[in-house]
Amino acid sequence: MGLWDKIKDGLTTDKGEVAEDAQSQADNAAAKAKEAQDKADAAKKDAGQPDAPAAPAPPAPEAPEAPQARPADEHKPKRKPHREYTVVSGDTLSEIGARFGVDWHDIARINDIPNPDLIYPGQVFKIPNK
Structure with missing residues (x-):
């Protein structure tokens, strides 16, 4: 061996x-x-409870899942949480807010604008929807 x-x-x-x-x-x-x-x-x-069965009962067969009804608004296009606006020369944050019916503070907040007096042409801002 x-x-x-x-x-x-x-x-x-x-x-x-x-x-x-x-x-x-x-x-x-x-x-x-x-x-x-x-x-x-x-x-x-x-x-004081009755005796339990010796073996657990087998699980009941599952019924086929019924088709779910779709909500009526499911077919509507989803709305974006914001619009976009490109700043042009002469714009101010308050004028842009007034044009869209939104407070300029909200525009400054969602775009992380530290100084609302300093915006430049070409900047693209998110404008919150109402």
Whole structure:
């Protein structure tokens, strides 16, 4: 017998031993489950509840899902949370706000404008929708 045969024999086990070990583990698990069921039945009896069935009932087959009705407004185009405006020479934030019916403070806030007196032609602002 060579070295590899010894290693192979050391790594493998007898199939009979594996089967016995698995059977023993299964028996232990079944005994623990029975013990737990007995305790649960005793607790229910103490609480005045009827005995529980030995095995849980199989789940009921699921009914096919009914098609969902679509909301009426689903087909309407989604409205953007804002419009865009490109600043032209001579614009002020308050004039832009007045043109769109929006407070200039809101325009400054959503565009992170630190100084509302400094806006430049070519800047693109988000204008919030009403």
